[in-house]
Amino acid sequence: MRVTGVIAEYNPFHGGHQYQIARAKELSGADYCVVAMSGDFVQRGEPAVYSKYLRARAA
Numbered sequence: 001m002r003v004t005g006v007i008a009e010y011n012p013f014h015g016g017h018q019y020q021i022a023r024a025k026e027l028s029g030a031d032y033c034v035v036a037m038s039g040d041f042v043q044r045g046e047p048a049v050y051s052k053y054l055r056a057r058a059a
Contacts, residue, residue: 004030009042012049013058021059035059 004024010017021033037059039052048055 001032002028002030003032003034004028005034005036007036008059009038009048010035010055010059011038011042013055017059 006021006024008017008020021035024030025033035056037052037056038048040048042048050058
């Protein structure tokens with residue numbers, strides 16, 4: 001089993017993010033992609049548009 005990882009905000013999650021995950025898996029030959037995603041506040045300190053739970057579910 002091969003795993004790749006992405007660090008992201010997904011604020012909000014959209015088709016480009018979906019492509020990013022698919023492409024990362026394709027380029028690395030990974031079976032799974034693990035995402036380390038920001039919580040209630042994004043990396044620049046602003047509040048996230050959607051809850052961390054909703055963004056995680058979308059990803």
